[in-house]
Amino acid sequence: MGREFETVIGLEVHIELLTETKMYCSCKNTFGKKENTVLCPVCAGYPGTLPAVNKRAVELAVRAGLALKCDINRRFKMSRKNYFYPDLPKGYQISQFDAPIGENGFLEIKGKKYPIFDIHLEEDAGKLYGNGIDFNRCGIPLIELVTKPCFNSAAEAVDFLKELRLIMIYSGVSDCRIERGSMRCDVNVSVHRRGEPCGERCELKNVSGFSNVYDGILYEEKRQKTLVKEGKCVFSETRRWDPMKKESVILRSKEKTADYRYFDEPDFSEITLSEDFIEEVFSVLPMLPNKKRLYYESLGIQTQAAEDILIDPRKDRIFNKCVEMKLCGAKILSGLINGIAAEFLNVKSDYLNENNTDEFCLALCKIGRLREKGVISSTAVKLLFENHIASGADIDMLLKELKLEQVSDSDYIEDLVRRVLDENPKSAEDYRKGKTNVLSFLVGRCMKLSEGKSDPVLCREAILNSINDDSIQRGERNLK
């Protein structure tokens, strides 16, 4: 962005809570069921029904507040937010207004604190589809998190969302599955000339996915700057981001708080959240990403490897289980988990369950230990893993059965290299001519011929020695 303008961005993030049931009734909190099959008179908004607050939702909302360092409001009350939209059968949403669950929090990324204005508890609305409306989503518990206008670039806003997503996942508040809409946000963007006050903001409604947030902000920056440069006004508008056309279109001029005619929800009376309740929620708050980063650092694994593990809670769980088994070092484990284990789980995402996770971790640990001690080659690592997955057999047994113990006996290696060079007379020639990549090919042949049992480093050395010896015999210069 040029020097002349500054951008200001604020986010309102909607996050669905991981409860069993909906916010005010006992319908299941589900996703992907046939339209209008998960609803009851309460969530379908029949007149005369009486909602009841889901305690678990309150717990999770408090948990989210604590995870984001908010002051938790001891006063618990709900308010009615009135508006008309076809996906809202009651004609109002039971939300929070003057006493949100949490206020004045922050999220820290790489030493920078982004202030959170508030977190409040509310219910989701239905979903328009084709020519119909699906009310299954009506009443699913949500928190809305509102940041201060604290971001100055699309990248900052997206980094915040990514970190927020991890915090919500690790704290057990939500699964934040963007593709399912369990995390989505409104993006408020304004621009102003440097040194001048903030401009009027436009709000992109219901943007899902990090790249859409990013693209949407860039588009708005550009659109609004053009308006200002032309001496026109930016009006406060609610806009829709079109991810296909990559443009925003106006939906309506921005509503004001007064438009919602908030009032205290008459179906619930105000209650006080006890200190014990909040203490209890705090006591079960799991370890959050920033703390995990420090922990990983203390285990000596590299920063990037730690991030690669953190990004996927499944990997994080396996990693921690493996570390607890204390069979091999954390560094080698991080390599195995980000490598073969991740590759495998990306294809077979439903492989792990409660019954086989320990066994899976034990296999990884045993492989790590063998590799750490130099007993097996990297080729054997893969073979052991694949065979274990296929047969379920114990790693130490497979090692014997497949005779994968790495041989570093020099006579054996020399003999192996001799055979490979005899089989590939042209390769040595090519190498001498400067095609050095034949070296990896020859090492690969050694591994293949020895069925993964030879030490590739030693093979490489032996191949080079052999080629050099031949060259010396032929009176050629020594190649390294």
Ligand code: ADP
């Ligand atoms: P509404 O619900 O009407 O959008 P809120 O006060 O709940 O109003 O949300 C305001 C959001 O807009 C917050 O995320 C805030 O950070 C952001 N915001 C406020 N002023 C600006 C501004 N000048 N530029 C960009 N974002 C802004």
Ligand code: ZN
């Ligand atoms: Zn219901």
Ligand code: MG
């Ligand atoms: Mg808004």
